[in-house]
Amino acid sequence: MNDTFTELASSDIRGFAVRPVIQPVTDSAALPEAIMDEGPTNVLDQYHTQIGEWLKIKRPTQPYTEDELKDAIEAFISDSSNAMGNWVYYPWLDTVVRVLNEEMYREVVTSRNQFKITPEEQKILSGKTIGVIGLSVGQAAAVTLAMENVGGTIRIADFDTLDLSNLNRLRAGVHQLGMPKTVIAAREIAQINPYLHVEIYDEGVTPENAVSFMSGLDLLVEECDSLPIKIAVRHIAKKMKLPVIMDTSDRGMVDVERFDLESDRPIFHGKLAAFEGKDPATFTPEDKRNLLFTLVDYPMASDRAKSSFAEIGKTITTWPQLASAVTLGGAMMTDSARRILLGNTLASGRYYVDLEQLIGTND
Template sequence: MIEILHPHDDAARITELRSHDLVWVDGWESALEELQTLREYGSAAAGSGGAGPISFDEADLDASSRYVVYPWRRTVVRLPDADLFYRLKTTRNRFLITDDEQRRWESSPIAVAGLSVGGSVLNTCVLTGARTLRIADPDVLGPSNLNRLSGSVCDLGVRKTTLAARRALELDPYVQLSILPGGYTAENADGFLCGAAVVVEEMDDLRRKIELRVQARERRVPVVMVTDDGDGVIVDVERFDLDPEYPLLHGRAEALSGVSPEEFDDPARRVELAGMIVGDDITARMKHSLGEVGRTIPSWPQLGTAATLAGAVGAMLARRISCGDNVSSGRAYLRLAELA
């Protein structure tokens, strides 16, 4: 989706690009002052990305530079190389996230299936320094997504995977992305799940929700799910890495074992089945809204407040699990309404 060009090895390509009608941004203008400040603090404050002094030649910044081409923006950005950029990007994480945790988080493969709420999770993962990402979603951006998904009316009809990838690459062009534009399926489970530190599951398809967990449990990959509940969030963690016998969705998936394909495809029945997984401990307004699905509204009601909160919670859990924190299987609730 992007080109990352070396100023010397790719000089001919850079010269060619200069003949095009493109916007050129020099990221070194702001990066240089910040890197100089970090270098003055010494190696102990060199940044969250790793130990050792920050090294670059101010007289020849191209030696530590890359030119990043963003075709959808018709823009070329000159940036510090991957290591220097990461130190800059994560320097304010330092001590809130230890150096060892930041290194682990940078290299931990995080898989996100479903990019509505999952898009918020993915974005927050990249903000905090995740760099190895797998994303899956078969849908395109529609107007009704814009109440909870960061996007633009200019992007209507564009695949959600494309939009999520663009956003991640604009935050950090050095992220490694594996993209499944057809969404998660049993057929691509190996590539999506194997070796993942955490999978964040945010799909609407109930059959695929269960199938993903079956496959994740076989591969001992932990699963995190964050579900909208009005302005709050329901948080589910399944540590299949620690307990490969842990029941799917804390045992709630058993209620779906006898459901026919036709029932899964019926919109009203599908919401009823989703309610069986979510349970009765939801807000009164959510209960009322779910009762209107198939009557006055077409699908599961969601708010941007909950999607944003879910992004922060899902990303935090993915990071903590990846870094070896003691995060247990189970369900929890975050209810913003109770703060008032």
């Protein structure tokens, strides 16, 4: 393997490539040696089309005719003073794609955000770092954050690998079974936006690395299954004055804790008062059950969720999650994150986007 390429691809996880190799396009528009040596099977060059999109968003009041656009693209490409873009090599796809340089790329991919997100707001968001713990709802959140360009850095954590039973809700395929969930999420983000910075904790968040994971974050999306970790990261977030948001995949419940605005706010809105002082590591199965019911507001849960809870350990092994609920959770986490990061009013509390109530049901 070429030494340059080895250096660029050095940050692999458990032997899996997770970041694309980005090399500038030269005057000859030939593939760089570092990429050529890998012998990629697929080379996709749609640079002319991308330049056309960029030119069109620069002239919204005077649309190009087909011939005018063709001439404008050729004029841009032939001008040696203009940017020539970058080659992006995805080792796991055995594919090289030519894309606009980072500034032009961001202009085009965010052009359809305006003015639901203003250019000024998009610039603010690009400087933010968001942490995502747990990659079920968390995967949906991380990918949606990437598509919406909310955050310039996304830090993801999960210790688990993909199982067949995960495919009811995770965006993945059977060819990825056994692959770390962090790798699956990182690769999808890279395929959406090769310039987005992704940091990976493939051991998940633990008591030993929690402070490291959370340091430097502007917001935390917490979606892990571990009750002790849920509690621990909130105590850390409170000390760091870091806002925390969570989705429960039932009745569209969004939990918001604005530790950035309320330094004395009790974690989980004070719902854990009965458990304060207890070591989570010593929780009995009954303690864990009662704690879970407290965290999800059992009386507020859907009837089907309550029925499912009653079957855990009898006919099912854990609580169910549906793809529709996880996808909705990713959308709500992204919307909530964007508003918090932009300084919009979003108070601590629990909010419900209950589709059965909003749309109606025949059950």
